[in-house]
Amino acid sequence: MLAIGAHAPEFTLPNADGKSVSLKALLKHGPLLLYFYPADFTAGCTREACQIRDLHPQIESAGLQVAGVSPQSPESHHAFREKYHLPFILLSDVDRCVIRMYGVRGPFGLGVRRATFLISPAGQIVNVVASDLRIGVHSRFVREAAAPAPPAPERR
Numbered sequence: 001m002l003a004i005g006a007h008a009p010e011f012t013l014p015n016a017d018g019k020s021v022s023l024k025a026l027l028k029h030g031p032l033l034l035y036f037y038p039a040d041f042t043a044g045c046t047r048e049a050c051q052i053r054d055l056h057p058q059i060e061s062a063g064l065q066v067a068g069v070s071p072q073s074p075e076s077h078h079a080f081r082e083k084y085h086l087p088f089i090l091l092s093d094v095d096r097c098v099i100r101m102y103g104v105r106g107p108f109g110l111g112v113r114r115a116t117f118l119i120s121p122a123g124q125i126v127n128v129v130a131s132d133l134r135i136g137v138h139s140r141f142v143r144e145a146a147a148p149a150p151p152a153p154e155r156r
Contacts, residue, residue, distance in 0.1 A: 001103035001115060001130055008034070008119045009101040013069065013091040016077035021067070021091060027121045030063045033142060035116040036104045040072045040080035040090075044135055048114070049086055051139040055146060056087050062146040069093050070112060104130070118145050 002008070012022040026032050035052070037045045052059075052066060059066055066088035072080075077090035093099050096112075104113040115130040118141075127145065131137035 001113070002117070002125055002128065004125055004128055006125045008117065008123045008125055009098075010123075011098045011101065013093055013098060014074045015092070016074055016081050016090045018074045021089060023119075023123070026065055026067055026089070027119065027123060029065050030121055031065070031126070032119045033059065033064055033066045033116060033145060034102075034119055035066070035068050035114075035142075036099060036102065036112055037068055037070045037114055038106075038112045039070055040076045041083075044114070045070070046080075046084065048135045048139070049080070050084055051135065052088065052142055053084065053086050055139070055142055058146040059142065062148070064118075064146055065089075066142075067091055069098060071096055071099065116141050 008023060010023050012020050015021045037048060039045055049068065069091045071093050073094060074092045077092055081090055099105055099112055104115045106113055113130055115128065117125055118127040120126050129137055129141040
């Protein structure tokens, strides 16, 4: 898995509407929370997506973007997004090319690890978390990334 400080590999994937979206285009709008998840409509992935959806106003207020990546088709992503009213981008990595580039293949090369990367507009990985089963770890990571910065101490 890519580490903090690494350069995030460039990619282009289809979104839930079948339109190509690149990392470069996503980063034009500011820092990005790029999260990888195993599958649409599974209990854990649905819970994770809905938690991110519920945090989305805070995420936007912090100037962050969100994109989720999994190996399902754009059609599956579209249905998932619509059913759960997800306000963020879902990207389809059917060939698992980006999943391999980011080092988030599951154990023994099967499946996809649940991982979340905070990527700066310059393409640098600022922070990362991986936890395959503990969804709360990812929600906490997203909440902390979207938290307002503490005020600077007064100078006298």
